[in-house]
Amino acid sequence: MTRWIRHQRACAAAAAAFALLGAAACGDSDGDSGSPYGADPTTAETSASPTPTETATAEAPASLGTATDDDHGEFLVDNDGFALYLFTTDTPNTPTCYDTCATAWPPLLTDTADVTAAGAVDAALIGTAERTDGTLQVTYNGWPLYYYTEDDEPGETEGQGVQNVWYLVGPNGDANTTDT
Template sequence: MKQGTLRVGSALSALMVAGALGACGDNGVDELDVDGPAVQTTDSELGTILADAEGRTLYLFTEDSPGTSTCVDECLEAWPAVGGDVEAAGEVDPDLLGTIERPDGTTQATYNDWPLYYYADDAAPGELNGQGVNDVWWVVTPEGSPIEEMPEDDDGGVGY
């Protein structure tokens, strides 16, 4: 009888842990009802910003100009372009979402005409490691403008 009680107790514990983990969510990223790649909004320590469907932070490059990407070669290795046609989700304004043709002939997603990028060193959803790099890489608001401030570190100072 003890062995059966132990199995039931273990099974209940596993279900409680699974339920608790499911309730934790995934960095504020909602499950999207879209058929392909998407741009959505997500909450961050800098406010509401743009992210892809998996919650990876999206950036703009202030050395670009609206409608034109200047990030090529080594720049593109560190800052991969958000490719092609994407759908708007969440608070993203579909009228601000578009595409441009890159210098290499590929298509890149834009928001408010600014080309969108990932940062290669953002390994997980919600990371902001690219924020403020060289004072030219910034996260993007739902209105399509950069947030040009740095997140606070755990000691109350500015990080990075």
Template structure:
């Protein structure tokens, strides 16, 4: 009987160790505790206006600059925009729980350009739900649900696949 109990305890300990390792693998790249595999807990509430991707009749892109990341794209309210490096040009791949953590920028009409934004790089792509997601240089654009205020850039570098978008249309990997 004691051999059976030792075997059960060993199995329980091994299962707990694997569970802890699995949970650690889903954290964000900067060691924070943002939750799921996309860097945010999709069940957490957010006050960010980007929480629910609703189509803006006339969306616009602009740029912002900060000391840590240099210049990057923002929406008309000053919220940072990100690209997902596993997307391919004009093909969004972030859906379901991913899109809860990283809501797409949706446009219901024309998308304007302000500041250093190159209007020739702006486009849209149809998502599986029929909404039109804004693209820049072919990259589908996303918000980060954890960015609660304009100018926040908490999503930069999450999982080494989420980056701010530079005005040239490439991933802005600057993190000084």
């Protein structure tokens, strides 16, 4: 995914968040019990209708790698070094983050099931899941992978532990819950 597309997604997500939900729309990482994506989870949209973020198609095959920092240890990143997250309410190979959720947490999309691996990534754990709009979302150990729009630069991990349901993904395929 090019920086331009990522920048456009981030700008669109920020505008929507401020316009519809206010400055705190995406929650924070203090572990309170609010929504994982800025709305009451009992009333948040979870329909199959795609948002503008979801209607974008992947430009090329995805590539997974790993990064390491002092706070979180080793975690998955995309080919540009942006952190990838899992949503603990997803089920294996079934994304559940759509609409408002996907505005704050865009899925990692690919145009092919041939996703490449680098670093400590276990290629046997890489897969894809079809989203309701027909796009392919990259999975790791069955977990659909997402970005966080608050991560503006490669290596940022602002989404770690948000609402106790969003976590970095460890190379073993599990939620990396360190320092949440």
